[in-house]
Amino acid sequence: MAGEHYSAFVEEAFVKPIRSVLIVDDDYPTFDEMLDAEIARNGQKEQQKAKDWYKDPARIKKVIASFRTPGRALLVDIHDGTNVSSGAEVKIAAHLHQSDLLVLDYQLDKAKPGDGSLAIEIIRSLMCNDHFNLVVVHTSEELDTVFRETLLSLMSPLAERLGPVELEQAQTLLLEGEDELEGFIERLTRSISVDQYVHARRFRDSYLRTMGKSQQPYSAFREECGKLKWESDDRKLILKYLLEQAELDLQSRFNPGPDSQIVWDDGSSKYIKTNSVFIAFSQKGNDDDLLSELLSALNAWKPRPSRLFLAKLRAEMDEYGVMAQSAVLDNQHALAHWYRRLLASEGPNRRWLIAESVARHSEQLMNGILPRVENFAARLIDAEAKTDLPEVLSKEHFGVDLMNPQERLKADYEHNAFVSSKPPEGWHLTTGHVFVVGQDYWVCVSPACDTVPTQLSATQIALFGERLPFMAVKLNPVADGKPLKDVQSNRYVFLRIAGSVKCFCFNDPVSDTSAPTWHTLYAEKKGMLTKTFSFKVLVTERGSKGLLQRKRDAQVVCQLRYEYALNLVQRLGGSLTRIGLDFV
Template sequence: MSAVYDKAVGKTFVDGLRSVFLVDDAFPNFGDMFKSERTLRRFKEKERAAALYGEFRKRQLPCDIENTFRKGDIKMVERMRKCDLIVLDFHLDADDLDNTKSIEILQRLAESRHFNTVVVYTKADDLVDVWLDIAANLRSDLAFDGFLDGHEAELDWWKAADSKDWDRPTAEVMAQFMTGGLAGVSKDARTEIIKGLSIKGGGIDRDLLAEAWLRQNVAKRQNPPTEELETDQGGNHGLQGKFTRNGPHWIQCRGCFIAIIKKQDANEVRHLMSGLHAALLDWKPNFLQLLVSEIQNNLELESFAADPRLFSDLERQIGLSHYLLSELEEDGDQTAAVESVIDRMVETLRHRISSDTQLRGFAGKVLTDIRADLGDGIKSADTLENARVLAHTDLKFDPTRVMFLLNSFLSTEHFSKSRITTGTVFRDGADYWMVTSPACDLTARKAGSASTWASSLHPVKAMMAIKLDLVDEAKSLKNATQGRHAFIVKDKEFFPLRIFDEQTSQPAPEMFFTLDAGKTRFVPGKMATFKAVRIARTDLTKFPKLVGQQEFAVVGQLRANYASRVLQLTGAHFARIGIDFFKGA
């Protein structure tokens, strides 16, 4: 990449760092520094700690030091997370042999919602070995135990085999496996592994046994599972990383970027920061990653709360407070009122960020530079291949999944509202619907005067929803530009849902009565739910009637403009006028 790109990486990922947290059992923390000389003598590297602290201060980076970590100390990890750069000693024990504590810290940082930049600073002679230890423990989904369960022939073969004569996979092959799964291992390497297993007989899945051997080698590096730690691996894309014998060693895993750097005695901070920058450049963050990082920097640097053009002006605060009280008075629902105010504030911030001239200038320069650098690589007839090159990835991808995820991102958002609203997609078993009542009809406030039918039903709300059909992914994508489908992704499951009839392009509306004005209930690990009564024909020989109270699960939510479009088209369906004509002979 060019100097413009290198400078952009440094600006957003390195220059954006504003504080440092040093974690090393050989360093005295600030409390220890004010104790006796005898206490200070216990710390073997107090001079190194002082030098690092002093150099970071010269770079205007506030610095904290910690020298103890107890297993399961979540509060300490939370303190670390609040710093932009964490410099972590890989062996947090007196003998410099045990990596259990540092591995747990890295696992917890990877699972945090904050993006953490970590330098693993180590005396280890073999940085590749450190890389493999960290990667194996961040890929806890590559466990060996239980992998062959359910594969009787392969399990019987494995139990009878003697692994002593098998060649251990090379570090390069292990890295390929941990970053890309078995599909990420080169064809030649897979062939060599299978050949080395000396598998005889038919009816045995050789690829499965090759993966089992790789998993067993990963498992040998894995520490005992960390308690109360939930991981979302994200499949084979959960971990990226690379090492070169005389170059950068780095891992990017979920919420963590880790640079592995060998300790040296002279110019340590310069050595650390240049090593971090080199690792980031080797990672090659793409344009979107750079842009998101720069947006995050802008959010953290600017005091939006103190900007008189936004929220700090007292008259604006009085106005927003009046809006909040009005919402409370009308609805009587504090959660919904707060949600409404937050929506308004976030929308204001969104417009402020998107119109920031410096951010636009930064993005424009970087994109121009990347396009020029990639040249013909993004000008082929295959537009998705061009996109892969622009995304800086060599991983194989499924075009159908890519386009489905793109359409889902453009048209839907995560549902987290206190009440269902226009565009909410919900289900009961294999049946799906989308709310097409105006959002103002689904609030907690009473509708109209006390004498109206709608008001007399309060807090039950009459609601219109259109029936959706679950269809084939490929078919929904083929007709995506017609705007007849909803592309919902929920917990990695795809829901291609047809909104309008394929022949008539008309919606199929149904009537519901929501209880408690469509209030949603959230249970961790499950879909949000709401209760409603549906009008349906349960017996084809009888008239339709109210079906008993049911609990429906929320699958997803259309973005506001997409939901408004469906609402408009459904309204046009109700407003249609039938007229009579006769065709001539």
């Protein structure tokens, strides 16, 4: 649970930006009902009062009033869920914006007591939404049951499965146990149900240790296993097997859509979070304050500071984006110049200029937004710094122990990769592109102006045709696991490749004064890249009768940020122009 100082920033980033509330609940009044009531009164007819809100309108009024307190006059819309197909409900949910709050009744079909299928379908549709949506499931049903059913319906089955050998071993152990103790398989199977499955999904790294200590929710399982002389590995295998069987029984309740990273907490402030939806749970009662309950659930989640920064950025874009946009559009002459270049360009060059123009527009737009986000971040950091040591707070928020040398080294590597490199971009080979040929990593160090296909000189085209000559330096991998004492020597680059950070050296890692390995290579099609950032390159290699040029496949896997790429260009220039002196 977030502390009071942190809770204020969670509220500012997630709750205060809410501008409208959509309530989907068949127990709430709609405009049609109120108009029908007036028509009935004028015609002196009896108004039908089938809904529960007629019995206690004060409670409904109090809920709506909670969204319209002084300083928070939210737009509240009510949708009646009765007599509406699930497809229509999904369409309603699909239009929600990230500044909206959805209050959703779990049981939308009163003809099916306890059935939350319509509500679940709406939430599933929100999981496919591009926005980050806030939802409060507001229910009169038993809250633990609603939470568990919602959770299971949003899960996807695990991809891992026991192999054939493990399956046979598990089944053999169970049959041997049944031979020794009649009814053993039935009792053991009963000890693993939904509760154990959900626990194992939530604590995938530690549930086996919990079972090994005979702790809940596996105490009944351990008690049954204790009747046999099973080793620890046998118990772990049987638990995995029974959890797999439990998952098969739950298949029909799982989400048929793509897998989403789900986190949850079933404590006093229950929540479920996917990539695009945050769901809080609230029991209907006489003192409903849904915004407070939403904030409590957000505090239980305790979003990391970095997420608060980004949430604040989204909110500021919504709130002040139009004003910032107006400032960007004032530069008429520059905008006209950029647009003329776009119109005059053709082919791949146009694609690149469009990307460049959009980036420039975005940069100017962000210049008007970022000061507000920086102010938010400064206030958060000032408040946090007063509470504990930086290392303690970092571990609390991110689960990373920076006092541990290996954790600190990994953090340093990830930081270095983030500030020095980025995913590849562009439509042609350029300075800083890191590419792989065979097993070797190379970085392009030719000046960017010399690699633009449309700007090649007539002399270059006459000499090389469709080939682009460029200089590349071979990057030497650095052994993992040790801190670099000379990391500031400007020799190293850190690249995120295939999900992990790798360190490379511009020259020989063991010799600071060694010369880099550089080649002149020739890229086919003037260095233009495919959509997957691949290209063909001619490499000079040694053959049995002399030097040969061979065509190789090359794949751009990363890109150095410009200042880091320029550093390598300068280092190569210094190496090529060094002067040897004849001192003894």
